[in-house]
Amino acid sequence: MTKKVEAIVEGLALVYPDASPELNFKNNFELLIAVILSAQCTDIRVNIITKDLFKAAPNPQAMVDLGIEGITELIRSCGMFNQKAKNIYLTAGLLLEKHGGEVPSSREALMELPGVGRKTANVVLSCAFGEPAIAVDTHVLRVSNRLGLAKGKDPLKVEMQLQKKLPKELWSVMHHRLILHGRYCCKARNPQCESCGIFSLCPRIGVDK
Numbered sequence: 309m310t311k312k313v314e315a316i317v318e319g320l321a322l323v324y325p326d327a328s329p330e331l332n333f334k335n336n337f338e339l340l341i342a343v344i345l346s347a348q349c350t351d352i353r354v355n356i357i358t359k360d361l362f363k364a365a366p367n368p369q370a371m372v373d374l375g376i377e378g379i380t381e382l383i384r385s386c387g388m389f390n391q392k393a394k395n396i397y398l399t400a401g402l403l404l405e406k407h408g409g410e411v412p413s414s415r416e417a418l419m420e421l422p423g424v425g426r427k428t429a430n431v432v433l434s435c436a437f438g439e440p441a442i443a444v445d446t447h448v449l450r451v452s453n454r455l456g457l458a459k460g461k462d463p464l465k466v467e468m469q470l471q472k473k474l475p476k477e478l479w480s481v482m483h484h485r486l487i488l489h490g491r492y493c494c495k496a497r498n499p500q501c502e503s504c505g506i507f508s509l510c511p512r513i514g515v516d517k
């Protein structure tokens with residue numbers, strides 16, 4: 309790590325010492341479904357939805373039994389609920405058919421599931437299986453660019469740049485810290501630079517105030 313990257317890592321660790329996912333889940337299946345739901349939806353909303361959804365369908369078989377219509381009813385307050393209901397139904401079916409009802413632990417198998425792209429797979433690999441991974445969502449993308457940790461709008465390229473700059477053992481925790489920083493401080497439209505804990509380290513490149 310360069311001295312500058314090291315300082316950013318230490319600064320974010322001080323501000324967000326206990327960074328972890330804000331989605332509620334009790335097992336890998338619930339994590340997978342919650343992350344599928346979280347695309348273009350806040351974690352707060354997803355947690356409200358999954359409270360009832362997981363009560364009705366705590367495992368893949370129960371999710372398949374609910375059917376697309378049943379799932380749709382329970383996730384209606386989520387963005388893109390029709391598509392997500394279909395993906396959740398198909399994913400639960402595939403877990404039963406191909407993986408014995410378990411969430412697979414390889415990126416390839418995860419990305420074969422409907423509604424699971426690289427970002428979702430990275431979250432599951434990291435949070436469920438302890439694999440080092442950096443899931444680049446809108447917050448990670450924006451904050452990395454502003455801090456000069458990465459450059460560009462392509463999530464895969466940003467992920468590769470972050471992987472080069474950060475040691476593997478920090479990938480997962482930095483993913484959570486960058487998300488929290490983007491969510492609560494380095495916001496898209498109105499970054500709270502005055503109260504930012506790493507202000508002195510920020511080149512403030514591309515801040516669109």
Ligand code: SF4
Nearest residue numbers: 494499501504507510
């Ligand atoms: S100083 Fe402002 S732009 Fe830089 S990381 Fe902090 S909130 Fe974001």
